[in-house]
Amino acid sequence: MVVADLGVASVLEQHPDLKNRKVAMGTQNMAKGPAMTKEEAIRSIEVGVTLVEEELSKGADILGTGDMGIGNTTASSAITAAMTGADVGTVTGRGTGIDDKGWEKKVKVIQKALNLNRPDPKDAMDVLSKVGGFEIGGIAGVILAGARYRIPVVIDGFISGAAALIATSLSPQVKPYLIASHQSTEEGHRIILDRLGLKPLLNLGLRLGEGTGAALGISLVEASLKILHEMATFSEAGVSEKEDPCQK
Amino acid sequence: MVVADLGVASVLEQHPDLKNRKVAMGTQNMAKGPAMTKEEAIRSIEVGVTLVEEELSKGADILGTGDMGIGNTTASSAITAAMTGADVGTVTGRGTGIDDKGWEKKVKVIQKALNLNRPDPKDAMDVLSKVGGFEIGGIAGVILAGARYRIPVVIDGFISGAAALIATSLSPQVKPYLIASHQSTEEGHRIILDRLGLKPLLNLGLRLGEGTGAALGISLVEASLKILHEMATFSEAGVSEKEDPCQK
Numbered sequence: 001m002v003v004a005d006l007g008v009a010s011v012l013e014q015h016p017d018l019k020n021r022k023v024a025m026g027t028q029n030m031a032k033g034p035a036m037t038k039e040e041a042i043r044s045i046e047v048g049v050t051l052v053e054e055e056l057s058k059g060a061d062i063l064g065t066g067d068m069g070i071g072n073t074t075a076s077s078a079i080t081a082a083m084t085g086a087d088v089g090t091v092t093g094r095g096t097g098i099d100d101k102g103w104e105k106k107v108k109v110i111q112k113a114l115n116l117n118r119p120d121p122k123d124a125m126d127v128l129s130k131v132g133g134f135e136i137g138g139i140a141g142v143i144l145a146g147a148r149y150r151i152p153v154v155i156d157g158f159i160s161g162a163a164a165l166i167a168t169s170l171s172p173q174v175k176p177y178l179i180a181s182h183q184s185t186e187e188g189h190r191i192i193l194d195r196l197g198l199k200p201l202l203n204l205g206l207r208l209g210e211g212t213g214a215a216l217g218i219s220l221v222e223a224s225l226k227i228l229h230e231m232a233t234f235s236e237a238g239v240s241e242k243e244d245p246c247q248k
Numbered sequence: 249m250v251v252a253d254l255g256v257a258s259v260l261e262q263h264p265d266l267k268n269r270k271v272a273m274g275t276q277n278m279a280k281g282p283a284m285t286k287e288e289a290i291r292s293i294e295v296g297v298t299l300v301e302e303e304l305s306k307g308a309d310i311l312g313t314g315d316m317g318i319g320n321t322t323a324s325s326a327i328t329a330a331m332t333g334a335d336v337g338t339v340t341g342r343g344t345g346i347d348d349k350g351w352e353k354k355v356k357v358i359q360k361a362l363n364l365n366r367p368d369p370k371d372a373m374d375v376l377s378k379v380g381g382f383e384i385g386g387i388a389g390v391i392l393a394g395a396r397y398r399i400p401v402v403i404d405g406f407i408s409g410a411a412a413l414i415a416t417s418l419s420p421q422v423k424p425y426l427i428a429s430h431q432s433t434e435e436g437h438r439i440i441l442d443r444l445g446l447k448p449l450l451n452l453g454l455r456l457g458e459g460t461g462a463a464l465g466i467s468l469v470e471a472s473l474k475i476l477h478e479m480a481t482f483s484e485a486g487v488s489e490k491e492d493p494c495q496k
Contacts, residue, residue, distance in 0.1 A: 096482070201452065202468075208475070216471055220450075223464055227456070234344070 001211075004051055006044055007134035021047045023134045030078065030113040034130045041129035041137055048141020049148075056149055063146045063153045064181070064218045065139045065160040066211020070096070073186060076162035078110045078131035080188045082119045083165045084195050091188035093158075124169035132166070139163035144170065147177040154221065156214040157184040157206065161192035168196060181217025182206050249459075250299055254292055255382035269295045271382045278326065278361040282378045289377035289385055296389020297396075304397055311394045311401045312429070312466045313387045313408040314459020318344070321434060324410035326358045326379035328436045330367045331413045332443050339436035341406070372417035380414070387411035388418070395422040402469065404462040405432040405454065409440035416444060429465025430454050 004019040005012055009026025012018065023044045027035040036044070052063060073095035080091040088111045094103060110131075117130035128137050139155075140163040146153035147167075155164050155178055168174050180198035183190055185207045193200060201220050206213055252267040253260055257274025260266065271292045275283040284292070300311060321343035328339040336359045342351060358379075365378035376385050387403075388411040394401035395415075403412050403426055416422050428446035431438055433455045441448060449468050454461050 202450065204449065208479075210479075212475055212479075216468065219467055219471070220464065223467070227460055231456075231458075231460075 002051055002055060004047065004138065006047055006138045019051070021051070021138075023047065023137075027075075027133055030075070030117065030131045031109050032116075034117055035075070035132055036129050036134070038125060038129050040134070041125055041132065044128075044132075044134040044137025045141035045144065047134075048138040048143075049145040050141075051138070052142050052145035052149070056151075061151055062218055062221065063142060063151060064156065064211055064214030065142055065153065065163065066156045066214055067135045067139065067159045067209055069133065069135050069159070072133050072135060072159050073188075074106055074110060075131060075133040075136060076159045076186075077106075077188050078113055079127055079136065079162040079165060080192055081110065082114060082127045082131060083121050083124070083169060084191055085121065086188075086191050088114065091191055093186035093188060095186075122169075124166045127169075128166050132162075135159070136163045136166065140166040140170070143167035143174055143178065147171070147174040151177070152179055152221065153177050154179045154181050154214045154217040156181055156211050156217075157209050158186040158189040158192070159209060160214070161189050161196075164196060165192055179217060179221060181220075182213035184213070250303060252295065252299055252386065254295055254386045267299070269299070269386075271295065271385075275323075275381055278323070278365065278379045279357050280364075282365055283323070283380055284377050284382070286373060286377050288382070289373055289380065292376075292380075292382040292385025293389035293392065295382075296386040296391075297393040298389075299386070300390050300393035300397070304399075309399055310466055310469065311390060311399060312404065312459055312462030313390055313401065313411065314404045314457065314462055315383045315387065315407045316458055317381065317383050317407070320381050320383060320407050321436075322354055322358060323379060323381040323384060324407045324434075325354075325436050326361055327375055327384065327410040327413060328440055329358065330362060330375045330379060331369050331372070331417065332439055333369065334436075334439050336362065339439055341434035341436060343434075370417075372414045375417075376414050380410075383407070384411045384414065388414040391415035391422055391426065392419060395419070395425040399425070400427055400469065401425050402427045402429050402462045402465040404429055404459050404465075405457050406434040406437040406440070407457060408462070409437050409444075412444060413440055427465060427469060429468075430461035432461070 004021045006021055007023045007026055023040050077092040081088045089107050092107050113131050119127040119130040139160050143153050143164055144167050180193055180200040182202035183200040185205050201217050251265055252269045254269055255271045255274055271288050325340040329336045337355050340355050361379050367375040367378040387408050391401050391412055392415050428441055428448040430450035431448040433453050449465050
C-alpha cells in the first residue's frame with residue numbers, strides 16, 4: 001500500500017509510510033476561480049505516474065486506486081457533470097452524509113463553479129485544472145501508467161471514477177485496463193461506470209473510499225485467476241457428463 | 249476444506265482428504281419413484297450435521313457450502329418447483345450447458361418426477377426424499393448445524409440454494425445465519441434467493457458450483473469484518489468533516 005500526500009492544505013507530520021508529493025498546499029476554491037493551474041494539473045498526473053513506476057520496480061502486477069479527502073465528492077461531481085453533460089443535481093450525492101440543506105448548497109456551489117470556470121468537456125486537462133483535485137489528477141496518472149505498462153487497474157469508488165473519466169478522455173486506449181471494483185451509493189458513480197462501459201464486481205452500497213472497494217476487487221481478480229488457471233475442467237478431472245437423469 | 253462422499257454411485261478410491269460418508273450407492277431414479285427412503289433422507293442430513301461438528305472442534309467459525317455432482321441441477325430444480333410452486337420450466341436451467349433438446353427433456357423428466365411422487369411442499373423431508381439428492385440433504389444438514397451452533401453459513405449456488413430451501417423449511421430460525429455468496433445464472437437460484445429474502449454478495453454469472461462462490465463470499469465477509477472492526481472512523485482518525493467547500 002502506498003499513501004501519498006498530493007496536496008493536503010497543511011504540513012503533515014512525517015511518517016515512513018507517507019510519501020510527500022505535495023503539488024501545492026491545497027487547491028483553490030473552484031467557486032471563485034480555477035482549482036489549480038494547468039501546470040499543477042500536469043504535475044498531479046505526473047505524481048501518479050511516478051508512484052506507479054516506483055512500485056513496478058518492486059514487482060507490482062496489478063494496481064488498485066483509492067483516496068482520502070474531504071470535499072472530493074464535490075470535485076468528482078463537478079468533473080462528472082462537466083465531462084458527461086449530466087445534470088449537477090443528478091451526479092451530486094450525500095458524500096460523507098450531508099443533509100438536504102447541505103446537499104442543496106453542494107449542488108449550488110458545483111453549478112456556480114461550472115458556470116464560472118466553463119471547463120471544456122473535450123479537454124480533460126481543462127476540466128481537471130478548473131474543478132478537479134490533486135488526488136484526482138494523481139489517480140488519473142496511476143491509471144494512465146497502469147495502461148502504459150500493461151497492468152490492470154482496479155478502480156475504487158466515485159473519486160477514482162472521476163479520475164478514470166479524466167484518464168480515458170486523455171487516452172481512450174486506457175479503457176481495457178480498467179476493472180471496476182464496486183458501485184458506490186453515489187449516483188454520479190453509476191453514471192461514470194455506464195459511460196465507461198464498466199460492470200462493477202460488487203454492488204454492496206459501499207460509501208467508504210480509501211481504496212476499500214479496490215482491495216476487495218483485487219482479491220476477486222486474484223481468485224478469478226486461480227479459478228481459471230488451477231481448477232480442473234470436467235474432462236481433466238474425468239467427470240462424466242452423461243449421468244444427468246434427463247440425458248438417460 | 250472438507251470433501252465428503254455422500255453417495256456417489258460407485259466405489260471411490262480412498263484418499264486422506266475424502267471422507268467416506270455414503271448414505272447409499274446413489275439415489276434412485278426419481279422419474280420412476282422416490283429418489284431415496286425417508287431414513288436415507290434423514291441420514292444425509294445427519295451426515296452434514298456431523299461434518300460441521302467435527303470442524304467446530306477444530307475452531308471453525310464460519311461455514312461455506314459447495315457440491316460436486318452430475319444431475320444435481322435437475323434435483324435442485326425439482327425441489328425448487330416443489331417448494332416454491334414455480335413452474336418447472338422457469339426453475340430449470342442449462343446445468344452443465346445442455347442444448348435446447350436436452351433442456352426440454354430435463355423439464356419433462358422433472359415434471360414427470362413431480363407428477364409421480366407428489367412431494368408435499370409443506371413437508372421438506374418428503375420433498376428431499378422424493379426428488380432430492382444426498383449432497384443436498386448433506387448441505388441442508390450443514391446449514392442446520394451452522395444455525396444450531398450460531399455461526400454464519402455462506403451458501404454457494406443453485407444446489408446449495410435448494411438445500412437452504414429444505415433447511416429453512418425444517419426450521420425457519422435458520423434464516424438469519426444464511427449469507428448468499430452469489431447468484432448463479434440458473435434462474436431457479438434467483439427464485440430461491442428471492443424466496444429466502446437473501447441479497448447475493450456477487451452477481452458475476454458464475455455457473456461453477458464446487459463452493460467457488462462460497463469461498464469468494466467468505467473472503468468478502470472476512471474483509472467486511474476487518475472494515476467494521478479495524479477501520480478508523482472520521483472522528484477516531486481526527487479527520488475534519490467541515491472542509492467540504494459546500495459547507496464553507
